[in-house]
Amino acid sequence: MRVVLLGPPGAGKGTQAQIIAGKLNVPAISTGDIFRANVSGKTELGLKVKEYLDAGDLVPDEITVAMVKDRLAEPDAKAGFLLDGFPRSIPQSEQLRESLAELGHSLDRVLELVVDEDELVRRLSGRRMLVDGEMIQRDDDKPETVRHRLQVYREQTEPLSGFYEAAGLLSRIDAIGEVEEVTARALKALGVDDAGQPSAD
Template sequence: MNIVLFGPPGAGKGTQAKELSKQYDIPHISTGDILRANVRDGTELGMKAKEYMDKGELVPDEVLIGLIKNRINESDCEVGYLLDGYPRTIPQADALASILGEINKPLDAVLNIDVSDDELVARLGGRRTCSCGESYHMKFNPPEKEDVCNACGSELYQRDDDKENVIRQRLTTYNEKTKPLINYYENLGILVNIDGTGTVDGVFADICKVMDQYK
């Protein structure tokens, strides 16, 4: 099954994708994880991407398209894939359709996790990160000791793109550039809306009901 998991920043795409990857034994392809790894490692690509991420803007297409094409062509995607964080614009969707057509791996469905802007600000603003890679949420998954990582004892920090002013800008960018993809995929007849305001387990169960149709 070839699936895109779609939704605004903070909708829970990454969390759901990781569990869905285990459940259905298909690779989780996350542009966010790839980009953050490059930022953490200080690569040229990472530094270029960070300039845009810190301002709440989308990373340019030329940075992302090559990564996605190479990843989907890897052998573990022969049985299917779960794409998270791409596409984000109509041109990216067109480019993805072209790539998938070349390798005969068209999308089965685009699952849109729907969450309100106010809920998203509350979710993202509570996130804290550690330099060791561990992440927390001050409400939903707090560390044992305030602002200290359970795993290594280092001080936690708030990423620049998790601050409220940047979150609001990210959502504005999403609504202007990415939300039109809802109509794009709806017109193709492959969009499925998922209510993302419930519990993590509840949203997961709703997504599984849809994905079971494509097994």
């Protein structure tokens, strides 16, 4: 099964990606992991990525897409994958579709984790980290910063929701509740049971 996982910061994407991919027995693939692997492995693309990151610039779409395409062509992703954090825009989603077509594949489902903004702000601004024996809040987890991050998400990534809905691929998942409850809703939307097998209903 080939799945894309969408959702704003704080929706629990990272957690759900690992659990759902484990149930489906496919790799959970995040662009962050791909970037790190290419940079640490000093691949040709990784060296280019490092230049952009060192300069504080965003990595251009064509480099991100090329790295994702290379990753999807690896043996462990042949039977399926779960993409977390990619695509982030409609141009990236169109390039993903073309890359998959070249590999003879297409997406099966897009899951969007849905959480209202107040809950996201509460979750993210509630995070603390231990520094010199004191629990402090990271600057990027302050409520005003969180709301800005959500605004950026809405402008850049939320249009994907409509794009995939129009393609008949989107399932919206209520991401409020215990981790297991959210996972169960996601698996139901994928038509599989807790063991990753096709469900009877």
